[in-house]
Amino acid sequence: MESSSSAAPREGRVTRATVARHAGVSTAVVSYVLNDGPRPVAESTRERVLRSIEVLGYRPNAVARALKTRRTHTIGLLVPDNSNPYFAELAKAIEDAAYARGYALLLGNSDNDRHREKLQLAALRDRQVDGLLVIRTSTDADLSDPRADRTRVVLLDRAAGTLPYPSVVVDNKRGAHEGVHHLIGHGHGRVLCIAGPGDVPAAVDREDGWRAAMAEAGLSTERLLIRTGFSRWEGYAAARSVLARTRRPTAIFASSDLQGIGVLRACDELDLNVPRDVAVLAFDGTQESEFTSPPLTVIQQDIQTIAETGVSVLLSQEPPGQPVHVIAPCRLVIRRSCGCLRTRWRRPPAAEQPSGHG
Numbered sequence: 404m405e406s407s408s409s410a411a412p413r414e415g416r417v418t419r420a421t422v423a424r425h426a427g428v429s430t431a432v433v434s435y436v437l438n439d440g441p442r443p444v445a446e447s448t449r450e451r452v453l454r455s456i457e458v459l460g461y462r463p464n465a466v467a468r469a470l471k472t473r474r475t476h477t478i479g480l481l482v483p484d485n486s487n488p489y490f491a492e493l494a495k496a497i498e499d500a501a502y503a504r505g506y507a508l509l510l511g512n513s514d515n516d517r518h519r520e521k522l523q524l525a526a527l528r529d530r531q532v533d534g535l536l537v538i539r540t541s542t543d544a545d546l547s548d549p550r551a552d553r554t555r556v557v558l559l560d561r562a563a564g565t566l567p568y569p570s571v572v573v574d575n576k577r578g579a580h581e582g583v584h585h586l587i588g589h590g591h592g593r594v595l596c597i598a599g600p601g602d603v604p605a606a607v608d609r610e611d612g613w614r615a616a617m618a619e620a621g622l623s624t625e626r627l628l629i630r631t632g633f634s635r636w637e638g639y640a641a642a643r644s645v646l647a648r649t650r651r652p653t654a655i656f657a658s659s660d661l662q663g664i665g666v667l668r669a670c671d672e673l674d675l676n677v678p679r680d681v682a683v684l685a686f687d688g689t690q691e692s693e694f695t696s697p698p699l700t701v702i703q704q705d706i707q708t709i710a711e712t713g714v715s716v717l718l719s720q721e722p723p724g725q726p727v728h729v730i731a732p733c734r735l736v737i738r739r740s741c742g743c744l745r746t747r748w749r750r751p752p753a754a755e756q757p758s759g760h761g
Contacts, residue, residue: 417459417460417461417462418461419433419434419437419461421459421461422452422455422456422459422461425455425458425459426448426451426452426454426455427451428448428451428452432444432448432452433452436448436449436452436453475530475531475532475533476505476506476507476533477506477507477508477509477530477531477532477533478501478506478507478508478509478532478533478534478535478536478714478717478718479508479509479510479511479527479528479530479532479534479535479536480494480497480508480509480510480511480535480536480537481510481511481512481513481520481523481524481527481535481536481537481538482494482510482511482512482513482538483512483513483514483515483520483538483539483540484512484514484515484633485510485512487633487659487661488660488661488687488689488690488691489659489660489661489687489689489704489706490538492689492690492706493559493560493706493709493710494508494510496706496707496709496710496711497536497710497713497714499710500710500711500713500714500715501714504714504718506533506714506718509527509530509532511523511524511526511527513540515540515632516540517540517541520539520540524537524546528554532554533554533555533718534554534555534556534557534717534718535554535555535556535557535717536557536558536559536713536714536717537556537557537558537559537568538558538559538560538561539558539561540603541600541602541603542602542603542604546566546568555717556568556569557569557570557571557713557716557717558570558571558572559571559572559709559713560572560573560605560709561603561604561605562604562605562608562728567726568726569716569717569726569727569728569729570726570727570728570729571709571712571713571716571728571729571731572605572709572728572729572730572731573704573705573709573730573731573732573733574608574730574732574733575604575605575608575609575612575686575733576608576609576611576612576615577612577733578609578612578686578702578704578733578734578735579608579609579610579611579612579613579616579656579658579686579702580612580613580615580616581612581702581735582612582656582684582686582700582701582702582735583596583612583613583616583617583656583684584616584619584620585684585700585735585737585741586654586656586682586684586741587616587617587620587622589654589682589741589742591652591653591654591682592620592622592653593622593627593650593651593652593653593654594613594617594622594627594652594653594654594655594656595627595628595629595645595652595654595655595656596610596613596614596624596627596628596629596655596656596658597629597631597638597641597642597655597656597657597658597662597666598610598613598628598629598630598631598658599630599631599632599633599658599659599662600630600631600632600633601630606630606633606658609658609686610628610630610658613656627652629641629644629645631662633658633659633661633662634661634662634665635661635662635664635665635668636665637662637665638657638659638661638662638663638664638665638666638669639665639666639668639669640665640669641662641665641666642655642665642666642669642670643669643672643673646669646670646673646675646681647673651681652681653680653681653682654681654682654683654684654741655681655682655683655684656684656685656686657683657684657685657686658685658686659685659686659687660685660686660687660688660689660691660692660699660701661687662685663683663684663685663692663695663699663701663740664685664691664692664695664699666681666683666685667683667695667696667699667740670683677697677740678697678739678740678741678742679742682740682741682742683699683700683740683741684699684700684701684702684740684741685699685700685701685702686701686702686704687701687702687703687704688701688702688703688704688733688736692738693738695740697738697739697740698738698739698740699738699740700735700736700737700738700739700740700741700743701735701736701738702733702734702735702736703733703734703735703736704731704733705731705732705733705734708731708732709731712729712731716729
């Protein structure tokens with residue numbers, strides 16, 4: 404017959420005192436087990452308390468604990484578009500990194516709207532998150548809090564510029580430069596750049612990388628630039644407008660995977676073969692880019708590194724000081740859309756490679 408000490412109460416709310424009585428310890432010992440301190444607990448006692456918690460189905464009051472410790476063990480993430488596969492994959496990686504550290508993630512979507520961005524930031528701060536990871540809508544996005552809230556903020560994906568926040572971004576200019584240099588290595592002299600919005604730092608840097616690669620090769624960029632949004636539709640519309648010209652580009656650098664996918668659709672409708680008639684390169688390297696036809700050659704961002712580093716910087720206990728700015732890696736992933744069909748494209752000898760990135 405099971406003893407009363409191992410049986411769960413039949414009714415009533417289970418409290419910390421209930422757990423203490425069931426385990427035969429004080430409420431302070433239960434607290435030490437739950438909070439892993441501040442005083443040590445014998446292993447046999449710890450196991451007895453944990454067994455009582457399981458038997459009773461006790462759930463600590465997160466609100467009360469937050470009021471006492473001033474920590475909610477939640478972090479907020481604000482993205483410009485949660486339907487974009489890149490931001491969706493990044494959010495998943497951040498959620499995993501937060502979970503591994505005992506934190507929950509609250510997600511907000513600004514929908515590329517500055518007013519909504521400000522409201523979402525306020526909503527996340529109102530929930531007293533322990534920190535905010537923010538991918539801002541534009542260079543002049545207002546991330547300040549008029550209540551002088553001290554919630555820690557780390558910027559992702561888009562450089563901090565003059566803002567006083569730490570950041571974790573990839574070297575967009577260098578990555579774009581490498582990708583366009585690869586297209587030029589295939590013999591393409593007319594490389595169209597479908598850039599992102601001019602007020603988005605990452606888009607500007609990718610455009611600059613394209614310009615630098617074209618300039619180093621002595622190639623003109625005249626009438627080879629379109630700035631638009633990062634969506635499939637906008638990539639499609641941009642490609643349709645240019646590929647209908649008599650003198651069309653022979654290669655296209657799309658500043659996002661979604662734009663690149665739109666380009667592939669436009670080429671298909673115009674009966675242009677990719678890569679024989681038009682080579683295509685995109686930036687981001689989401690899983691979606693692997694399943695297009697043909698598979699997209701991409702500049703792939705290291706999502707896992709961005710997520711892990713962003714969460715680590717956000718939860719760092721170091722006192723505020725000079726903001727830390729981390730450059731995460733990105734790499735060229737060669738697939739069929741650039742013209743590398745059976746053999747991998749070979750880089751020029753080191754002596755022929757560009758010496759800088761502008």
